Amino acid sequence: MSTQPLAGPKNGQIAIAGFAYDQIVTAVIFLVALCFVLFVQGAMPFIAAPTLGQALWVAGFGHSFINDSLFSIHAHNFGWPAPAPIAFGLTGAYPTGLFIAAGLNPLDAYSAMAALWLAIAFYGAWRLSQLLGVGPRLAILTALFWMTMPAIWAHAGYSIVSIGMALMPFYFWIALRIIVHPPTGAVSTILLALAYAAVCIISAFTDGYSFIMFAVGAGIIFLTAFICSAPSRKYLFLFVFPVQAVSFGLGYLLYIAYFPNVADNLSSMDFFRGWGADVTFFTIPTQGILWILDALHLSVKRSNHLFFGDSSVWKTTFALPIMIVGLIGWWVSRRATWVATAFLLAGLFGFYMALGPSLKINSVKPIEMQQTKPGQASVLMPVDVAVAPTGSEILSANLPGFNSMRAAYRWSVLGFVCFWALAVLLMVHMNKRRMKIALSGLMVLLLLLNLPHLGRKWDNYRDNRAKFFKLENGIVSQLGRDLPPAEVVAFLPPRNDFLATYLAPRIGIRTFNTGGDKNLHAARLNWPATMRSVSLGAITPDFGLNVLHLLARKEADAVVLPYFDMLKSAHDGHLRQPFEDDLSPVIKELKETGLADVTERDFYAVVRLKPAVAQKDREVSEREVDRKYCKGIVCLKAERFDPGRTLTKVGVVQNGGILSSGKQGYLLFGPYLPLKAGDYVLRLKGTSVSGGSTWVDVVSQKGTKSHGRFALPQATGDGSAILVQAPIRIDDDANDVEVRVGVGEGDKVRLDSYELVPAPYRNSCNGAPCLKAGEFDPAQTLTQVGHFQDGAVLSSGKKGFLIFGPYLPMKAGDYMLTLKGTSASGGSAWADVVSGKSNPKVYGHFSLPETKGDGEAVLLHVPVHIDDNPSDVEIRVFVEPDDKVRLDGYELVPANEKNQ
Template sequence: MQFSFSKSQTPPVHIGQASFYVIACLFVIFVNGAVPFFGIPTLGQAVWTTGFSQSFANDSILSIHAHNIGAPHPAAMAFGLAGAWLAGVFIRLGLHAADAYALMVACWLTLAFWGAYRLSRALEVAPALSVIAALGWGTMPMVWNHAGYSMLSTGIALLPLYMWTALRFLDAPLLGHYGRAISYLMACILAIFMDGYSFMMFATGASILAVAWYWRKRASWLHLGIHGLCFLTAYVLFALYIGRGQYAAADLNFFRGWGADLGFFLIPSAGVHWFADLAGWSRPRSMREYFGDESVWITTFCLPLLVFAAVFFLLGKGRYKYPLMLILLFGFYMAMGPSLKFNSLKPATETSLSMDAKYAIAPTGSGFISQHVPGFKNMRASYRWAALGVFGAWALLVAALSRTQRKEVSVAAALSLVLVVAANLPNLPQRWELQKSYRSQFMQIDQDLLLSLGQQLHPGDKVAFMPWRNDFLVNYLASKLDVVAYNIGGDKNFEDARRFWPEILKTMPLGGIPDDFSQRIVSLLRSGDADAVVIPYVDMLWAAHRWPYPAEGREALRPKLLELSASPLVSVAEETSYAVIRLKPPSVLPSTRQE
């Protein structure tokens, strides 16, 4: 059964194909945990992001700076504005922040699925097989296992969409096809305001395609000029938004520590993929034995995909295979970081997550790029370049599905893609329970913390949380209560904000409780720089990632609270997870109060 909307050349829509498309897209959304009212993909980054979203919503639908956090200046988002802004729209429509976040991710994944489908169709793949190809991309561990890094996940998911706009632009003559150039520019702007890592992957992959098309005389020098102008325009807009040209680069030891060990591509980590665990193929890994953090090894397994991509590179034909192979090779080359590692273990005496060159097998040569080339030197988590390599491998496999290939090649490629999907999936029941627990924890933050804090703070209050840290949880609390907090989550964000803080607050070390802690609080209140000071007993970074969180700071802060309670100038209201300090009413303050 089929129906058609018009007599144009648009092919008719098959109900069966449309149903298959919708089911496959919903499955990708489910695997990624973006199911509003039931589960959310992550907790910590959802709390962090929706703090910005709520602050945008407090102002207007057009706001792109947060006024509730990072005072005294409005805060720009270091990354992820495209996601946070959309979540803010959903919050204004009445959704709870958790569900707004889930719906936002679901929307971007839906667009990403469509982009992967459109790219497959552009590679001359049949509609049903294009749906399988999009399903294969949306279930890559590089996509779903980066959910804990917020818009990094959606940025990687959108790579096929970005690359499709590049192909459309490069394949068309410029005269009469201005819309393709505009859509390419829009993709560049979306990419940089979604996530910097995937923006650089897009820029690199698209540049490889552009040079290849020019070399084959399929694109002109004008195509190359507009290509460069699109990325430059996106970069300038982002620089104007954040107020700087770039953030400080990390040293090479960081790049090396977060470079992918070759073993991570070949052997899956325990507890990540259901099939590998069932077959006994996976192996346990931890930060005690490897440099970097767990994201380096739980996202990078791709052996089945690499094997099939290599096979179909040799068997297939077409104009795409060599540029795609170059994208694959460059992505994995950069993912290794400055040094070659193969089962390179951390010495028992080494506690740093970064890695000295002496612990690696040999240099890869990419260190010069990571140190000196703009954009590349900000890609400090080197392993994430593997997303570009995985894209190249996936696209090679998709190209083998094309109608232009021999039938036996396309049938074998389709079966291979199904096997890749099966190998990549997580333990779905276990993951679903985790995603449901994230939403429950988010709701519990409201019950345990937000409601009581709302009794102590009033909209518009200037508030300092002391001692200050990388305060992820403050983003949400301050914005939801509509107060104005100096604190803000995100290492780049709090470094930007700290430059303009009151001296009393700025000179305190991160997480520090100096001897004059109580006196600083009193001075901050008496100066009028703060209406209230909140002393949290929980770590406001890690409590955003796991709630309830133990009030482990209570005992260390107890002597300071006793000093403040004895002061004739301030009142102390103590709750389970925090204390709030305010000046006493003017009628009871000593006559020496500062004006």
């Protein structure tokens, strides 16, 4: 092996930048070749786009950057509330944002960005070819060969990953140049060191895979140079090594500072194994990918029905031709330059790591796995399915950077670029003219073997643009009309919401949702607890409650329930409705609460709080939601009693109820749960035949502190009746509240349900206390003989209190009582204002007049004087069996407010 670095075309010197001759012709050939590269890659603004889903994701970040400022590199439209860094591809997102700011639509901006970086990658491959010793024109051919590699264009769906792979020769041009072409002066030394640092930073912020591969490849080249080039060791040790270490270290540290969550969710070795390349993938092409090899019927069909991982593993790893030519190139040039051995070692290491932690030789899923977990349900590969271990697990599991390279097959790109460099060296060191012509023909042949089905591929690129405009003019436009700018919006349930990443900056909203698994993980760390409690991709029993909690707690202005998959729709451009049936019951539930307005569209529903609820303070709104669902720490409820969950000493649990057994003791106790301080209403339903010995109480502190105790009245008949409906006050937050029902010997009692729910909130009337009820909520309204309909309470033909409560404190003063509704009675229906439960003090007693017509009328509008400061004021309306009364609302407000 020679200690010489490189052999030049004629005089042994390295080819330097610039056009040696026929500059115009060479430039034209270069530009034509570049246009062909952009055509193959689909990066042609205003005509086509390389991809759709990932393009929208990258463009979403770029758009959000620009929405903030020209210098922003964090997104503020999604991943709310924390500023969102992009997990990879900052070098793509930022220029995309600049192109958007310049007036391009987001997809054309992405295509322009891709064209820019692909042009730089093509230039880098051209310069590296010349550095290896090829002339300028022939270097265009070798660069074209590299830029048509399937590993590049078949990764277009992964956006910046593809660009990072394309840039590998550009990176290695700088890495090799600093070794074999030492600077001659202080200025050139500084510039070369800065260039190396810049390339490392660009690589780190482009794609982590290509950054690690570049670092490994550059390290192998450096070590080979240090071993083989004795005269250069001092220069290598004192200059190249520090520059290399500082540059890669700086790139890594800057990226970690920007996106600190990169190593939070490391994947299992089964993932590495599933995404490792099968040996047959290197040697036999996959059908439907390469145009000529398909035409020659030399490819085989592969799918995730048989193979682990996803299609990118077997679509991008066919390497047999470049392996053969590269090995020949090493053999021919190994004696002339140590660079050949450096590239060989780096390339072999790349292909070795691409195998993953286990060797696979046409390793397919077991039959049982194919049947029980078909397709994407079994992408991970268990260790027992593999042929043998490769030994790379030691590196992949323990080395920083290596442990993030979960798609192990992508290491093959290091093999591809190094063996491509060996193919270039083959052309350099074959001195005979005829052989050079033959090798040029071979290079053209290899280039042709790289090509996809151009017609089909071009149709796909054009289709990406058509789908973009369909999304832009459809769902984006419609959501823009339903969601005003600057609103905070939650798309529920959250998933890997790629389309939200684009939608939010496009229409100017802010959303918790985001796309990309690393970005989603980072965003969730900063979500409010309500948002984090919503299961990813699942509609759980408390889903509706979570929707309303987000709104009531003022954490979101609106919740969007998308019927479409925001990941798949971003990638294929089609809006399907796979989640509509799952969300329909939730939408019905939200409507029935009476707290939310739901706007239903073809592909989604928008949920907002009703204006009357939204205008209230956060705590008030939240308590109203909790009352509806009887959740949180403001409510106890049992709609039925189950044997395994009901605490009883003398009862028998049967058909959802608790029956007394004739013994004395606790028919019910527990559940020892926390409740906030406040005013509550206790409702107990069932039947009772007792001698006055049956009672119910609410206690805490292990039964030592009583919050209310009431005797159970007689209630017979077949149906369940309200045994107790009474106010309860809890003065301080309690940790172990329980509802107890005691029965005497011989009592016949059946309990069907109970609830301890917050009493209606007192309204504020210009700072003074008052009572108001604009409509009657079944969960909040106390009634003995009424039933509810459209927010009103109607008499049912029975004698008793149509309404009573809510037992709230009032200040002494003059008030006006207004009662609205209709009444048809013989003067027997009446209303009063009282306080005191055992010995009521009456502040006013009024008969309800007859009303005419079907419409709502003012039944009462009378003055009431309260001469003390009662703690439990209630408004009662009493009806007889023949009375027909409907109450639509009431208010007891200070007289001075009513007169204003």
